[in-house]
Amino acid sequence: MYHEAKTEQSDLLVLRTSSLTGVLERELEHLILTGELRPGERLNEIQLSTRFGTSRGPLREATRSLQAKGLVDIIRNRGVFVRSVSPTEALEIYDVRAAIFGLAGRLLADLVNDQMLTKLNGYLDQMDQIAAGKDFDEYYPVNLAFHDYLVTSTGNKTLVKEYKSFVNKLHLARARGLVQAGGLSVSNREHREMVDALASGNRERAQESFFRHVERSKIRFRSTLDAGEANG
Amino acid sequence: MYHEAKTEQSDLLVLRTSSLTGVLERELEHLILTGELRPGERLNEIQLSTRFGTSRGPLREATRSLQAKGLVDIIRNRGVFVRSVSPTEALEIYDVRAAIFGLAGRLLADLVNDQMLTKLNGYLDQMDQIAAGKDFDEYYPVNLAFHDYLVTSTGNKTLVKEYKSFVNKLHLARARGLVQAGGLSVSNREHREMVDALASGNRERAQESFFRHVERSKIRFRSTLDAGEANG
DNA sequence: TCGTTGTTTATTGCCTACAATGTAAAATTC
DNA sequence: GAATTTTACATTGTAGGCAATAAACAACGA
Numbered sequence: 001m002y003h004e005a006k007t008e009q010s011d012l013l014v015l016r017t018s019s020l021t022g023v024l025e026r027e028l029e030h031l032i033l034t035g036e037l038r039p040g041e042r043l044n045e046i047q048l049s050t051r052f053g054t055s056r057g058p059l060r061e062a063t064r065s066l067q068a069k070g071l072v073d074i075i076r077n078r079g080v081f082v083r084s085v086s087p088t089e090a091l092e093i094y095d096v097r098a099a100i101f102g103l104a105g106r107l108l109a110d111l112v113n114d115q116m117l118t119k120l121n122g123y124l125d126q127m128d129q130i131a132a133g134k135d136f137d138e139y140y141p142v143n144l145a146f147h148d149y150l151v152t153s154t155g156n157k158t159l160v161k162e163y164k165s166f167v168n169k170l171h172l173a174r175a176r177g178l179v180q181a182g183g184l185s186v187s188n189r190e191h192r193e194m195v196d197a198l199a200s201g202n203r204e205r206a207q208e209s210f211f212r213h214v215e216r217s218k219i220r221f222r223s224t225l226d227a228g229e230a231n232g
Numbered sequence: 233m234y235h236e237a238k239t240e241q242s243d244l245l246v247l248r249t250s251s252l253t254g255v256l257e258r259e260l261e262h263l264i265l266t267g268e269l270r271p272g273e274r275l276n277e278i279q280l281s282t283r284f285g286t287s288r289g290p291l292r293e294a295t296r297s298l299q300a301k302g303l304v305d306i307i308r309n310r311g312v313f314v315r316s317v318s319p320t321e322a323l324e325i326y327d328v329r330a331a332i333f334g335l336a337g338r339l340l341a342d343l344v345n346d347q348m349l350t351k352l353n354g355y356l357d358q359m360d361q362i363a364a365g366k367d368f369d370e371y372y373p374v375n376l377a378f379h380d381y382l383v384t385s386t387g388n389k390t391l392v393k394e395y396k397s398f399v400n401k402l403h404l405a406r407a408r409g410l411v412q413a414g415g416l417s418v419s420n421r422e423h424r425e426m427v428d429a430l431a432s433g434n435r436e437r438a439q440e441s442f443f444r445h446v447e448r449s450k451i452r453f454r455s456t457l458d459a460g461e462a463n464g
Numbered sequence: 465t466c467g468t469t470g471t472t473t474a475t476t477g478c479c480t481a482c483a484a485t486g487t488a489a490a491a492t493t494c
Numbered sequence: 495g496a497a498t499t500t501t502a503c504a505t506t507g508t509a510g511g512c513a514a515t516a517a518a519c520a521a522c523g524a
Binding site: 251252253286287288289290308309310 | 476479486488
């Protein structure tokens, strides 16, 4: 009872700054990125609006926004569908993501300092330990935090936004499992190479190192893809 | 009379595939990018819907889409405003655009052939001629076509979309004139350097050459900016 | 049996109208 | 002149309705 009142209040608080459309958009985005709504699945207007207790208007506005963000496709008179990223498009995205991540390396090479290197080495040690214990479920979030820290530290908000947008889109890949598999098998040596490149302060070297890191995930993704096609 | 009937028919044809929301979105985007609606200006719902002869619904959906694309800001209970890109953000965008354009160079280095080089050299000669005649109004569209051809030739649709999105956003920079000024003073030598890099087939060299080309516009933009601040 | 042609039904696209809320500016008061 | 209240206006969200369309289904004929 008390809890209900509390959530209602915080809902109201959210609505004071953010519109209902915005809330619905985040809600839907969450459902999509967690996989509760799967690629190809249709989003029924009436069904969703009754589920969230709103009218169709704000919901339609939210889906338009998600379309512009590339998370759903809207087909006239047919409806809204969770976007399904083809392997070809996934490969394209890997390249663009590599370019953006490479820029992060280039920018960081000019910003790097002892504090940053200490923090980065902390991540590296942590990942080494986890890898030794073969606890891959723990590896994933630390790996994510490592990359997040790098990208955010550039101070370039446009870059951060773009990078995250592409990471999100890769979650919509039809071969979603393969994307994760490609990331998991990263040896920590690649990460050390990146940090070393940063420490050198050489822009081009850092950029190339960061770029290649993503390209290697792309290659892993592609080979897993080919192997899967050969089998089934 | 005949002409009216014809346009109505083509309107219907457009509506068959594209929704009214989509038409409005493109229309508004056009108004914004041509500068008819200027950065900071407010988009009045009722005013616009009567202007276009539609109801509020599709118009609101269109503006939500434009918000997601980064062309407008929506402030709750206050309205929709044409986005105004600060000089700081413009500098950020230049960097990201450089990274993406650099990727184009890297990809093209593997795709380059005689036909492409012939086409590119055609652009170069054309721009040399125009520059000799000092007809800067003519220089701009050819310069644009040159870059467009490069980006499109990569075959990476994700890259193309992103690149164009950033070029558009730079049109919303408060110091819009400066952005154009930065582009106009490009010496054709930079362009030749890029084509040479492509011809060499060396990926890293091509990437770096393309990257630096955009970075140089950024630097020109920034110095014009500083000069303007010093004066006014 | 297969392909074609109506028919039905669910859903979207768009509209009008209305109530509630918030903002900004004008009017008023101190 | 500054602070406060009022007023006008705009946005936000809801409800209900109707035409258009597409997909599923049934009837039909070859």
